[in-house]
Amino acid sequence: MKLRELEEYYQLELAPVYHAEEGAAMFGLAAEQVLGLSPLKLRMEKENVLSDINLQKMLTILNELKMHKPIQHILGQAHFYGAVYKVTEDVLIPRPETEELVDWVVNDYSTHKELNILDIGTGSGCIPISLKRHLPAAKVGSIDISEKALIVARENAHTLNAGIEFIHADILEYDTEEKFDIITSNPPYIRNLEKKAMHQNVLDHEPHTALFVPDENPLLFYKSIADFAKKTLNNSGVVYFEINEYLGKETVDMLMKRGFSNVELRKDMQGKDRMIKASL
Template sequence: MKIGELEEHFGLELNQLYNIDEATALFSLAAENVLALSPTKLLLNKDTTLSFINFQKLLTILNDLKIGKPIQHILGEAHFYGSIFKVNENVLIPRPETEELVDWIINECASNTSGKLLDIGTGSGCIPISLKKYLPQMEISTLDISVAAIDVAQQNAENIGMLITFIQADILNYQSTTKYDVIVSNPPYIRELEKQHMHQNVLAHEPHIALFVSDKKPLIFYDAIADFAKESLDDNGLLFFEINEYLGLETIEMLNAKGFTNIELRKDMQGKDRMVKANPPGPRRGS
């Protein structure tokens, strides 16, 4: 079978789960992994006949996709901010909107010649490792309750060559005497009521502990992290959150109530309220 023919077959076989553009993107990722073809080279090689071994490998990927398994878990890796991260069922698959948060932090901190940054909610390590890669002058630590997630993130830090300090702890009862210049978090923020709108492959294959919060206390982690940041950020420090698109105003109100200043809500590329930046309470000079 030719590459282009198998791509069409992917589209037909996956039409119950994905639209044609999604199926094409999935085939492109599979082809890059199995055939070492970039998207451009894939376009130029659609008439190339597949070897039997590669044909079987791609069919195996297709069969896993048909039962809803995410392509990143099938391949064991995900692309994020210019690096490739190992992922499995113990960590969230890095999302494009989180890349926007990382980009915002890098732009804000590019002129810093030193400083300490804490990421809360390590997961795959995509946030702290990417920040260390582009802000090498900063001392970066990251915290997660999950030992399994930290193990994945440590492997990623080693593979990408970044020195990160890992802390295994629950932020809901964590204390520290360290002062940070930046605290960033992408904590669990999806309410139980939102499950019905989510793709089945997310519900079945990604860790719920990293995704969901109760409907009654949707800001439980933001509230705890904000309290921690009040005590642990330097006077001129910065707090960054990735947030639930439906809870932007509630997040801002919570930060205002705790005395945070210069609060900025930013939309992602899809126009959804997605990120917040704030300064801690106290004498803050400038924007």
Template sequence: MNVKQLEQYFIKELSALYDEEEAKQLFCLAAGQISEWNRSQLLINATTQLSAEQSSAYNYILLELKKGRPMQHIFAEAWFYGLKFKVTEAVLIPRPETEELIEWILDTVKTQPVSSILDIGTGSGCIAITLKKNLEQVEVTALDVSAEALKVAAENSITNTAAVNFIHSDILTYSSPSKYDLIVSNPPYITENEKKEIHQNVLDYEPHLALFVSNENPLLFYKGIADFALINLHPKGKLFFEINEYLGKETVEMLSAKGFTDIILKQDMQGKDRMILCNL
């Protein structure tokens, strides 16, 4: 079987779980891992015959994908903002939308420098570690309620040579005398009613603790983090959120009612309300 035939086989075998474009992307990721080919090299090698060893490796990945396992869990790694992160079922797989949040933060601090950052709900550590790598002189702290997630984040901190301080605590009950110039969070925000929109492999393999909130109180963590920020941000400090695309207006109103100013609601590349910046 050559490369093009194998790609078509992937598409056919994964049709129950993924559409054609998704399956092609997964095949491209598999080719990058096994054959070290990018998309252009895939096209160039379309008629290349695969060795028995390579075929076996591709087939293993296909079998795992058919079980619904995310590709990042099969490889136990994910790329985020040019950095490699270990991922397990204890942490969320980093998303491209969060890279946009990173970009917004880095653009902001170019003209409004900060010396301390707190990342709340750090998970794999992707936000905190990426910020530390790009802002080496800034002290970065990361908090999470999950001890297992913090183990992964600590490993990622070492692997990426980024010195981050980690705190094991629940932000809804955590108190601290420490103050920060910038607080950022991508907290749980998917309501129970939205579960039907979530891909099955996310439901089966990613931590619900980091994903879901009740229908009755969807802004639970945003309110808690905002209250923490009122006490723990320096004057004129900044609060960044990644948000539920359906709750942009409600989140802005909540922050305004708590006294935050200069609130900006920003859309992601897909045109969805996805990020907020406000000042104390």
């Protein structure tokens, strides 16, 4: 079978499960890992015939995709902010909107040297590791309630040569005397009422403790992190959040009521309210 024919077969077989663009993207990721083809090479070599072994590998991936398993879990990795991260079902799959949050911090602090950064709810480690890689002089720490997630995060930090202090703790109870210049977090923020709009592969394969919050208290973690930040941020310290696109105003109001100023709500590339920056 030619690559072109296999790509068409992927899109046909995945049509009941994914949009055409999603199917094409998954084929590209599979071809990159199994066949070693970059997106450019994939376009140039579409008339090449696959070996039986590689064809079987690609079809095995296709079968798993049809069962709603995320491509990142099938391949065991995800791309994020210029690096490749190991992912398992114990961590959230890093997403493009979180790259935008990281980019905001990196651009704001690219000329700063002495920084103490804490990331809360680290998952795969993609936020703190990216910050350490692009702000190498900074001291970066990271908290997560999941020991299994921290195993993945530590492995990613080791692979990417990023010196991170990982702490196993629940931010709803955690306390420290340490002071920080920056606190970042992408905490759980999806209300249970929003589950019905979510893709089955997320519901079946990503950790619910990292995704969902009670309908009656959707800002649970933001309130706790804001209170923690008030005690631990330096005078010029800043907090950066990824947020629920439907709760931008509510999150801004909560931060202002807690004494934060210069609260900036920013949209992501899809035009959704997705990030907040605030200082004391």
